[in-house]
Amino acid sequence: MTTEAVTPKRESVDLDVRARAGRLSRSPVFYGIAIGLLAVAVGQWGHVSPPAAYGLCSACHGRDLSSWLLNHIEGKHLFITAAGAGWPVLTVVGVVLGSLAAAKRNGEFGSINIGGNARMFIYGGIVMGAALFVGGCPTRILIRTGFGDVAGILALGGVAAGIVAATVSMRWVARR
Amino acid sequence: MTVSIVSLLFGGVVGYLGQRSRMCSIGGLRDFVLVRDTALLKGALALAVSAWVGFGVVRLIVGSDAGHGLLAAGTTPSGLTAVAAILVGAVLLGFIATLSGACPLRQHVLAGQGRVGAWYFLGGFYIMAIVYTSWIEPHIGSWVL
Numbered sequence: 046m047t048t049e050a051v052t053p054k055r056e057s058v059d060l061d062v063r064a065r066a067g068r069l070s071r072s073p074v075f076y077g078i079a080i081g082l083l084a085v086a087v088g089q090w091g092h093v094s095p096p097a098a099y100g101l102c103s104a105c106h107g108r109d110l111s112s113w114l115l116n117h118i119e120g121k122h123l124f125i126t127a128a129g130a131g132w133p134v135l136t137v138v139g140v141v142l143g144s145l146a147a148a149k150r151n152g153e154f155g156s157i158n159i160g161g162n163a164r165m166f167i168y169g170g171i172v173m174g175a176a177l178f179v180g181g182c183p184t185r186i187l188i189r190t191g192f193g194d195v196a197g198i199l200a201l202g203g204v205a206a207g208i209v210a211a212t213v214s215m216r217w218v219a220r221r
Numbered sequence: 222m223t224v225s226i227v228s229l230l231f232g233g234v235v236g237y238l239g240q241r242s243r244m245c246s247i248g249g250l251r252d253f254v255l256v257r258d259t260a261l262l263k264g265a266l267a268l269a270v271s272a273w274v275g276f277g278v279v280r281l282i283v284g285s286d287a288g289h290g291l292l293a294a295g296t297t298p299s300g301l302t303a304v305a306a307i308l309v310g311a312v313l314l315g316f317i318a319t320l321s322g323a324c325p326l327r328q329h330v331l332a333g334q335g336r337v338g339a340w341y342f343l344g345g346f347y348i349m350a351i352v353y354t355s356w357i358e359p360h361i362g363s364w365v366l
Contacts, residue, residue: 073249073264076242080235081271089279091227098276101235103325106228108350115351123354132225137329139232140239144333147240158337165338168321169328169345170352175314177353179307182325183246183318186311187265191272199304200311207315208247212254215320 084188093134095127098192102185104176106136179203236330245327247318 069075084100087093093100109129115121128134148154176182179200181189186204189197238244242264249262318324321342323331328346331339 070238070241071243073242073244073261074267076238076244077264077267077269078271079238081268082275083231083234085272085275085279087227087231089283091231092223093228098272101231101326103329104346104350107325107347108354111347111350112354121355123351124358128224132222135225135229136232136235139229139234140236140326140329141333143233143236144240144330145236146233147237148334151241153240154335156335156337160338162338162341165321165341166345168317169342170349171317172314172321172325172342173346173349174353174357175310175317176325177350177358178310179314183314184268184324184326187246187269188272191269191274192276193273196303196307199307200314203308203311204247204315204318205250207312207317208250208319209254210312211316211319212251216255 081188081191085191093128098185098189098194098197099126099128101136101188102181103137103140104173104182105180105185106134107173108177109134110137235326236333239326239330240334245323247315247324248327251319 080101085098086100088098088100091100096105099105105126106129109125110133112121112123112125113129113133115123116125145154179186180196181200183204186197186200190201243261244264245261246265246268249259249265252258252260253262321328322338325346328339328342332343
């Protein structure tokens with residue numbers, strides 16, 4: 046359980062433009078609007094297309110990248126979607142590098158080890174298997190829901206049920 | 222060529238904004254259930270709504286290759302087995318992702334800002350990607366891309 050809920054301090058209304066722009070990038074709603082529209086544009090015009098609504102997905106793009114590497118190094122014939130078959134899809138690399146740049150720039154970079162690493166390894170494996178099974182990580186499930194995909198809507202309902210069950214059970218374990 | 226450049230740049234934007242806003246697509250519902258905090262939930266809602274608006278605009282401009290209605294054509298899972306499989310897999314995904322503390326995209330962001338647990342998470346993540354495509358997928362097929 047991580048404590049990531051941010052409670053921004055209520056500042057005075059008359060901020061200068063630069064501070065206002067800096068605060069905008071910290072808003073989850075701005076993230077949602079910008080990334081949603083960009084993901085649609087990238088999926089449509091950025092050649093990240095053959096599966097529909099494929100603009101942003103950490104599980105599928107990671108699968109494409111790892112399969113591409115194995116196919117080109119080891120000569121295997123693993124499954125890759127048509128988008129990442131020719132040149133690799135590098136979204137996951139970009140996410141890590143972008144986050145590194147943001148953390149360095151704002152002085153939030155630092156190695157934090159809160160333990161439970163073997164458990165996180167197992168969780169990572171299960172999450173990847175389940176995400177490839179239902180066709181996308183939770184972020185792409187949201188995008189697919191916007192696309193009007195029935196499988197995406199079903200998966201969104203299932204993920205919501207899973208989150209509620211996990212949260213309630215964690216609270217139950219903590220209170221016991 | 223274009224795919225690599227575009228996806229790398231877009232990934233950089235996602236990583237930067239994701240690190241600044243602490244956005245997580247499962248954290249919204251978790252925070253709402255736990256402490257009634259709706260900040261991240263609004264972000265997830267904005268993501269789905271803006272994707273919906275964006276796809277609507279694209280269908281108007283391009284002239285639609287994916288159906289004009291609210292639901293995209295040809296994306297309905299075929300049969301009760303597929304529906305049940307998707308639901309079970311999604312419940313498992315939501316449950317385990319919540320236990321691990323963040324959605325997979327947020328784990329990439331955490332890995333970039335130096336969380337050691339996220340690196341272990343990504344290790345299991347990519348090993349399972351290879352295991353899944355090598356040995357599991359040939360047996361069950363992939364009905365959802």
